[in-house]
Amino acid sequence: MRITVHRKAHFNAAHRLFRKEWDDDRNFEVFGKCSNPHYHGHNYELIVSVTGEPDPKTGFVMDLKILKELIYAEVEEALDHKNLNVEVPEFKDLIPTAENIAVVIWNKLRNKIQDGHDLEVTLYETPRNFVSYKGE
Amino acid sequence: MRITVHRKAHFNAAHRLFRKEWDDDRNFEVFGKCSNPHYHGHNYELIVSVTGEPDPKTGFVMDLKILKELIYAEVEEALDHKNLNVEVPEFKDLIPTAENIAVVIWNKLRNKIQDGHDLEVTLYETPRNFVSYKGE
Amino acid sequence: MRITVHRKAHFNAAHRLFRKEWDDDRNFEVFGKCSNPHYHGHNYELIVSVTGEPDPKTGFVMDLKILKELIYAEVEEALDHKNLNVEVPEFKDLIPTAENIAVVIWNKLRNKIQDGHDLEVTLYETPRNFVSYKGE
Amino acid sequence: MRITVHRKAHFNAAHRLFRKEWDDDRNFEVFGKCSNPHYHGHNYELIVSVTGEPDPKTGFVMDLKILKELIYAEVEEALDHKNLNVEVPEFKDLIPTAENIAVVIWNKLRNKIQDGHDLEVTLYETPRNFVSYKGE
Amino acid sequence: MRITVHRKAHFNAAHRLFRKEWDDDRNFEVFGKCSNPHYHGHNYELIVSVTGEPDPKTGFVMDLKILKELIYAEVEEALDHKNLNVEVPEFKDLIPTAENIAVVIWNKLRNKIQDGHDLEVTLYETPRNFVSYKGE
Amino acid sequence: MRITVHRKAHFNAAHRLFRKEWDDDRNFEVFGKCSNPHYHGHNYELIVSVTGEPDPKTGFVMDLKILKELIYAEVEEALDHKNLNVEVPEFKDLIPTAENIAVVIWNKLRNKIQDGHDLEVTLYETPRNFVSYKGE
Numbered sequence: 001m002r003i004t005v006h007r008k009a010h011f012n013a014a015h016r017l018f019r020k021e022w023d024d025d026r027n028f029e030v031f032g033k034c035s036n037p038h039y040h041g042h043n044y045e046l047i048v049s050v051t052g053e054p055d056p057k058t059g060f061v062m063d064l065k066i067l068k069e070l071i072y073a074e075v076e077e078a079l080d081h082k083n084l085n086v087e088v089p090e091f092k093d094l095i096p097t098a099e100n101i102a103v104v105i106w107n108k109l110r111n112k113i114q115d116g117h118d119l120e121v122t123l124y125e126t127p128r129n130f131v132s133y134k135g136e
Numbered sequence: 137m138r139i140t141v142h143r144k145a146h147f148n149a150a151h152r153l154f155r156k157e158w159d160d161d162r163n164f165e166v167f168g169k170c171s172n173p174h175y176h177g178h179n180y181e182l183i184v185s186v187t188g189e190p191d192p193k194t195g196f197v198m199d200l201k202i203l204k205e206l207i208y209a210e211v212e213e214a215l216d217h218k219n220l221n222v223e224v225p226e227f228k229d230l231i232p233t234a235e236n237i238a239v240v241i242w243n244k245l246r247n248k249i250q251d252g253h254d255l256e257v258t259l260y261e262t263p264r265n266f267v268s269y270k271g272e
Numbered sequence: 273m274r275i276t277v278h279r280k281a282h283f284n285a286a287h288r289l290f291r292k293e294w295d296d297d298r299n300f301e302v303f304g305k306c307s308n309p310h311y312h313g314h315n316y317e318l319i320v321s322v323t324g325e326p327d328p329k330t331g332f333v334m335d336l337k338i339l340k341e342l343i344y345a346e347v348e349e350a351l352d353h354k355n356l357n358v359e360v361p362e363f364k365d366l367i368p369t370a371e372n373i374a375v376v377i378w379n380k381l382r383n384k385i386q387d388g389h390d391l392e393v394t395l396y397e398t399p400r401n402f403v404s405y406k407g408e
Numbered sequence: 409m410r411i412t413v414h415r416k417a418h419f420n421a422a423h424r425l426f427r428k429e430w431d432d433d434r435n436f437e438v439f440g441k442c443s444n445p446h447y448h449g450h451n452y453e454l455i456v457s458v459t460g461e462p463d464p465k466t467g468f469v470m471d472l473k474i475l476k477e478l479i480y481a482e483v484e485e486a487l488d489h490k491n492l493n494v495e496v497p498e499f500k501d502l503i504p505t506a507e508n509i510a511v512v513i514w515n516k517l518r519n520k521i522q523d524g525h526d527l528e529v530t531l532y533e534t535p536r537n538f539v540s541y542k543g544e
Numbered sequence: 545m546r547i548t549v550h551r552k553a554h555f556n557a558a559h560r561l562f563r564k565e566w567d568d569d570r571n572f573e574v575f576g577k578c579s580n581p582h583y584h585g586h587n588y589e590l591i592v593s594v595t596g597e598p599d600p601k602t603g604f605v606m607d608l609k610i611l612k613e614l615i616y617a618e619v620e621e622a623l624d625h626k627n628l629n630v631e632v633p634e635f636k637d638l639i640p641t642a643e644n645i646a647v648v649i650w651n652k653l654r655n656k657i658q659d660g661h662d663l664e665v666t667l668y669e670t671p672r673n674f675v676s677y678k679g680e
Numbered sequence: 681m682r683i684t685v686h687r688k689a690h691f692n693a694a695h696r697l698f699r700k701e702w703d704d705d706r707n708f709e710v711f712g713k714c715s716n717p718h719y720h721g722h723n724y725e726l727i728v729s730v731t732g733e734p735d736p737k738t739g740f741v742m743d744l745k746i747l748k749e750l751i752y753a754e755v756e757e758a759l760d761h762k763n764l765n766v767e768v769p770e771f772k773d774l775i776p777t778a779e780n781i782a783v784v785i786w787n788k789l790r791n792k793i794q795d796g797h798d799l800e801v802t803l804y805e806t807p808r809n810f811v812s813y814k815g816e
Binding site for chain 2: 282284285286287305306308310311312313314315352353354355358359398399
């Protein structure tokens with residue numbers, strides 16, 4: 001009997017999309033106003049989903065208080081109120097698209113989640129644009 | 137051609153999380169303020185999802201009016217404005233975590249849904265904490 | 273130049289609506305299933321709104337971090353995961369309707385908010401039922 | 409490494425549910441007030457989900473600006489502010505249930521999406537009734 | 545001590561915006577695709593707000609169950625799943641803009657609400673377009 | 681008969697809160713992590729509300745298509761995907777708090793709105809923090 005538990009969190013960050021090897025015109029052509037060199041930002045909404053068997057003693061797949069603290073320690077401390085391009089090492093050579101941010105978050109959380117439990121992250125960049133990744 | 141139809145419903149209930157074999161300290165250690173002996177409560181939001189082939193005559197996988205009535209009769213009548221621990225027989229010996237409530241709801245609905253149709257339930261305990269279960 | 277700043281918070285609680293002087297039948301007649309003696313509960317969503325002149329030095333009517341902490345200390349600590357009828361002194365002789373909870377919250381916050389600033393509270397008992405009170 | 413990107417859109421349309429071969433009584437029996445001959449309508453909310461490998465150069469599974477334009481050209485231009493029964497050729501002999509509208513939208517988009525990418529559409533007819541289809 | 549209680553409801557309807565004295569070109573110029581002669585439709589979300597003194601016996605400004613039934617009887621029965629232009633007498637000579645629908649709803653409810661209580665209606669035509677009216 | 685029409689819009693931007701005359705420590709003390717010199721950002725949600733008499737010919741207080749275009753031209757073009765501190769002249773000597781951004785938006789729109797119509801703007805910096813301003 002496998003159940004999925006989900007926890008919602010959020011963080012605010014600045015970013016810009018650009019590829020160092022390309023000049024400003026090429027970046028603007030590909031990334032549009034998201035390549036603005038002065039940055040722009042988002043309220044990122046994050047859903048972390050963990051699938052596994054509930055513990056027969058507690059009825060919990062995973063204590064959501066612990067998941068909440070884990071998201072705080074691993075994700076919010078690292079990304080909240082940060083400039084992703086400048087201050088977050090994972091994006092030194094990786095463009096902070098929603099896709100790549102989701103993969104970075106998944107990697108930060110994966111080895112903190114119990115073996116045998118599945119992990120998926122869904123990241124809203126805006127209420128209309130979002131991505132999901134489950135490590136496959 | 138398989139399509140999923142989803143119906144959203146809600147109910148309000150009181151509960152507490154505690155394990156009879158454990159004393160109050162142990163319960164507080166595991167369940168925190170959710171173990172408050174005087175109960176607390178939630179507006180539970182429920183999404184019931186049924187997957188199957190649409191009927192070629194009606195274009196419906198399942199008439200959502202019927203699904204609405206089914207959720208009312210099987211779930212809302214049983215759980216709405218109730219104290220889950222005290223008044224709902226399924227939780228006599230089962231801790232009413234979101235995970236367990238989702239399984240109880242799935243079991244209540246499964247044999248009312250057409251054979252060959254898949255069933256999934258998603259249950260929001262709060263806007264930030266939710267679970268999903270599809271009987272696997 | 274008067275601006276209103278709003279801060280959203282939430283808490284979960286159990287309650288029942290009943291009037292001690294009335295018997296169960298009369299209570300059920302007036303309050304319906306909300307009078308269930310075993311309690312039910314809600315995820316209360318709260319919006320606290322403060323109106324005043326922004327401070328020319330900070331551009332803040334009121335620092336929302338401070339308002340957040342104030343709501344936590346005065347409202348969430350007092351009401352979250354509580355049984356309103358049993359554990360909250362203000363409801364010893366006051367029925368915990370949404371209207372009365374809103375007035376209790378307003379009274380708890382009023383003297384912590386700067387003189388000359390106006391205060392309004394909006395309280396969602398469910399996504400479809402809510403109340404607002406501004407102390408008039 | 410497969411990631412899903414999602415884009416939300418909406419359109420408003422009128423429709424009625426009825427089967428030409430059936431008389432009004434039979435239609436009312438099956439479709440209830442949705443069979444009203446004078447039509448009624450909805451704000452349809454649409455989520456289009458595309459799954460594939462991110463492009464290593466851009467970090468995009470699919471540029472969401474392009475997906476937005478594609479949804480506009482293929483779905484909104486065809487369905488927004490339209491009477492689905494009268495003005496949309498696909499529903500000449502197909503009842504515009506949410507299920508069928510989702511399949512029609514999926515078919516409109518499928519051959520515009522890169523081969524090897526998976527496509528799913530989720531369509532909200534109301535905030536409480538919605539369907540999803542992934543072409544299986 | 546005056547408190548406002550709010551109740552949310554919804555209904556689905558078809559309409560078109562056009563002025564009989566104007567030809568189709570003029571109507572299209574003023575109302576755009578909202579003047580489509582085959583109609584389009586919306587999920588209207590309605591908030592009804594009643595302001596007054598709470599009853600000291602019940603703690604209610606107005607029993608929200610009664611307000612819910614009143615909205616059902618006066619508004620939903622009259623407008624839900626209807627074609628506003630064709631089937632609702634109030635719009636025989638009145639264009640069913642969101643503004644006018646809000647006024648019609650306010651007028652339907654006003655004399656059912658206790659004297660001395662204030663009434664306001666807020667009507668969402670789409671999640672981005674809405675109107676409010678308080679009879680002033 | 682005065683009615684309020686509301687139109688919702690959004691824009692994404694980067695900002696930081698700091699006062700030039702203060703050193704970094706003092707800025708951090710007052711503005712916390714919002715003073716991060718590398719900026720952070722938000723998805724700002726904006727509601728623009730215009731109150732007036734509906735035009736008896738059209739039933740509109742103000743054509744919402746025109747209001748939508750006005751918000752696009754005056755607000756989104758100026759602020760979307762911008763660094764408020766660096767690229768928006770109004771914030772050269774004004775701290776871009778939500779309060780001040782709301783006032784700047786109100787001033788941009790006021791003289792484009794018909795005389796005699798009232799104007800209010802509500803600005804969400806996050807789903808939990810928002811401000812409103814009506815020019816009083």
